Amino acid sequence: MAKREYSFYPGCSSQKGASSSNYLVSVQTLCEELDIKLNEIPDWNCCAASIGYGGGGVLPRLTLSARNIALSEQHNAGQDIVATCAACWLATREAAERFKHDGGLMAEASQALAETGLKLNNTTPIKHMAEVLVQDIGYAEIGAKVKKPLEGLKIAGYVGCQTNRPFGIAGESYENPLYLDRLIDTLGAQSIPTYEKKVQCCGGALAFSEPAKSQEMIKGIIEAAYDHGADMIATPCPLCQANVEIYQDQINNTYGTKFKMPVVYYSSLMAVAFGRSAKDAALDGQVVAAKQLEEIAKK
Template structure:
């Protein structure tokens, strides 16, 4: 296969027994099957996510990502730093943009980094795993390796916010990005193209602080998936996944709905389509079990 090597920034939620630990399990399986080697950034720290501004302001928040990028440059020289989490990627890329465009910001960040014995040079790119799949491997090559097509399963591709805005995937539109649908189809699944909530915000971190307002968003996202005949939702973002999956019981209580729809990661689809087991795809890590995927994995 591909034989590609990247520096890897897994992020807090992917760690063992954390809220998206099955994202990492399936990412590792997917990469192994695709011939992708991931070198973890040693001693990486939290990126501050979208809510870090409230306590951290600007420079301390940007320095968090500068430290990760500096560690990546130093230990995994010459490799792009790839993140799987939407917030990790956004924070890293945003920080890189600010640091590379402002000599003042860069000088300030480096003054702070010096305290940790590090220097940000701006050599590492900050990329998302989806970019690796689409740009470095490509849909055709991905399709060519499929062993068990996800035939007959209908997926609502819920792209969400932060892998889509403000940077997004090159060549895609902010209002109707197609890459998730394309990935689904490359794996032999059916993409629900009429799904009209694919870029609706799930509330993000405000699912914790403003549950009522966020659950209205989550209700819309799930309702549309049902209305358009989806068997399950698939997403590239760990917070989208968690918010849309784990609060279904709360939404049902609040709105009298009977939602019970699985929410999966693209990495799980690829792992299963490439012949991986349910455990390799992290299918045991769900509150709502993706039965149709497990069925294919078990064949």
């Protein structure tokens, strides 16, 4: 039996052929190494993310999360819900808290949920994978698993918005959270705690609807990483990862920059440091190749 079990909410972008499918592969690898069993919530649905607000009102949006929590409580009873996606985690946890504070909303959501034959107890803790790593497992246990320290790599820890606000990781500051830097150090690389863009917004979903405004912000995020001499950026958020990685060509065209900055998930860093292959670390999912990580994985 695995040392730890969680009820897993993978989210839309993690699915096969979707934009953060590489994130899921590397998370599965690190869970194997840390003896964590992720039990997928059967038939989970989309959380509506933040951008769903225009189409869906409050109640329809929160009811989507109610269904996921209810399914988890029915099938994975007693297990904390864990999400790897910042938006999934935020929407689910926000719904759970809103239901606790607003009995009327809870009653209406339960009424809508009854249409599917489900019942919401709303007693399940909802965690981000970063909380599992930092709080449930801890740096010492993670450090003990490192077989190939990421020596010589300077990595800008880009936490982004929704992993950090409004909930964040307990005990961390909203303005300058340090857990990602500490994780980077634990893996043997050099972190940049003073990276001033670590909680800067990348535009989120507005990267689609307002590309110019968003890419201006993304440019700043990458530029600051170069200014600090970073070899790559690491992030816990699927939308941050995609936004900061995949528009670099377009930003170069607009601004005359020459960006070619790899943007990886913390989970890829961990998979490589734990001695796993480039494939298990999902480095084949990079649009901007993380060559230095590939080299370490090959060693």
